[in-house]
Amino acid sequence: MSTPNIAFIGAGNMASSIVGGLIESGHPASAIRAADPYPDSLSKLRRIAPVETFEDNAAAVKGADVVILAVKPQLMTEALTSISAAVKEADALIISIAAGVTIDSMAKYLGEQTAIVRCMPNTPALLSCGASALFASQQVSATQRQYAEDILAAVGIVSWVDNEAALDAITALSGSGPAYFFLFMEAMIDSGCKLGLDRDTATAMAQQTALGAARMALESEADLATLRQQVTSPGGTTQAAVESFERDGLRDIIERAMQAAAIRAKELAGDTE
Numbered sequence: 001m002s003t004p005n006i007a008f009i010g011a012g013n014m015a016s017s018i019v020g021g022l023i024e025s026g027h028p029a030s031a032i033r034a035a036d037p038y039p040d041s042l043s044k045l046r047r048i049a050p051v052e053t054f055e056d057n058a059a060a061v062k063g064a065d066v067v068i069l070a071v072k073p074q075l076m077t078e079a080l081t082s083i084s085a086a087v088k089e090a091d092a093l094i095i096s097i098a099a100g101v102t103i104d105s106m107a108k109y110l111g112e113q114t115a116i117v118r119c120m121p122n123t124p125a126l127l128s129c130g131a132s133a134l135f136a137s138q139q140v141s142a143t144q145r146q147y148a149e150d151i152l153a154a155v156g157i158v159s160w161v162d163n164e165a166a167l168d169a170i171t172a173l174s175g176s177g178p179a180y181f182f183l184f185m186e187a188m189i190d191s192g193c194k195l196g197l198d199r200d201t202a203t204a205m206a207q208q209t210a211l212g213a214a215r216m217a218l219e220s221e222a223d224l225a226t227l228r229q230q231v232t233s234p235g236g237t238t239q240a241a242v243e244s245f246e247r248d249g250l251r252d253i254i255e256r257a258m259q260a261a262a263i264r265a266k267e268l269a270g271d272t273e
């Protein structure tokens with residue numbers, strides 16, 4: 001399969017992460033371009049790779065095989081309007097990474113025949129450790145499906161979901177998920193300091209513990225509950241901490257937070273409808 005020409009609309013955090021991963025995996029910079037109304041974002045992106053940049057969205061879409069929409073959901077209508085004519089001419093695959101924004105609402109601007117993949121990536125894509133879920137509209141060809149999968153596989157694992165609504169749950173889990181772990185680590189570091197550690201020591205210990213736990217969860221044959229039990233000596237320190245978490249309703253707290261994220265994803269859809 002030939003290397004697709006990829007145009008990014010929006011050159012912010014996620015676009016930069018994906019461009020970094022693509023370059024790392026051997027995608028030539030000459031087959032990547034990006035548009036953003038703000039020159040600062042474009043120069044930051046050019047520091048990652050010598051990609052061609054545009055301040056005019058439609059100019060970036062010309063000749064593209066794949067257009068990746070990487071703007072905030074609230075700015076999607078504006079971005080879709082700016083590329084509508086160029087997309088119809090280019091016959092390109094559209095990949096949207098915006099939270100919430102539905103395929104139907106994008107097709108209203110881009111045309112019902114446009115091939116659209118909705119994707120929910122996450123920021124560890126920057127380290128090629130991302131987790132992306134994808135859903136394709138019926139108009140997406142087998143080659144275009146492979147394009148989408150290859151692009152996101154360059155920055156981490158890829159999972160196809162069989163219904164579009166599942167992407168709101170994915171957003172609540174892995175899209176927003178890195179922030180939950182960072183929050184948990186921030187709280188652990190603060191608590192370590194209250195117990196008398198200096199901040200550098202507490203930070204190093206929390207970071208390495210998160211890395212070690214993630215690697216064990218991924219690489220061990222034991223399930224998560226078993227791994228947890230292996231740390232939890234009967235009558236010991238971990239048991240005291242885990243019982244405190246359970247008494248305080250940690251699982252309910254997480255469930256409510258993820259429900260709030262999924263509800264917010266549905267609300268964001270409304271902005272482009």
Ligand SMILES: NC(=O)C1=CN([C@@H]2O[C@H](COP(=O)(O)OP(=O)(O)OC[C@H]3O[C@@H](n4cnc5c(N)ncnc54)[C@H](OP(=O)(O)O)[C@@H]3O)[C@@H](O)[C@H]2O)C=CC1
Nearest residue numbers: 010011012013014036038041070071072073097098099121
């Ligand atoms: N950050 C994350 O963890 C994740 C984000 N997403 C999704 O990715 C999308 C982008 O998020 P993120 O990269 O964090 O956001 P950023 O704000 O970092 O990037 C968006 C970029 O688009 C630019 N922009 C604004 N309006 C337009 C326009 N009309 N045409 C072209 N470019 C425009 C912005 O400029 P300016 O900043 O000057 O407005 C900015 O440079 C969002 O839809 C979000 O839902 C998905 C998964 C994870």
Ligand SMILES: O=C(O)[C@@H]1CCC=N1
Nearest residue numbers: 098099171175176177
């Ligand atoms: O917070 C957000 O809306 C975006 C989508 C998932 C992660 N960041």
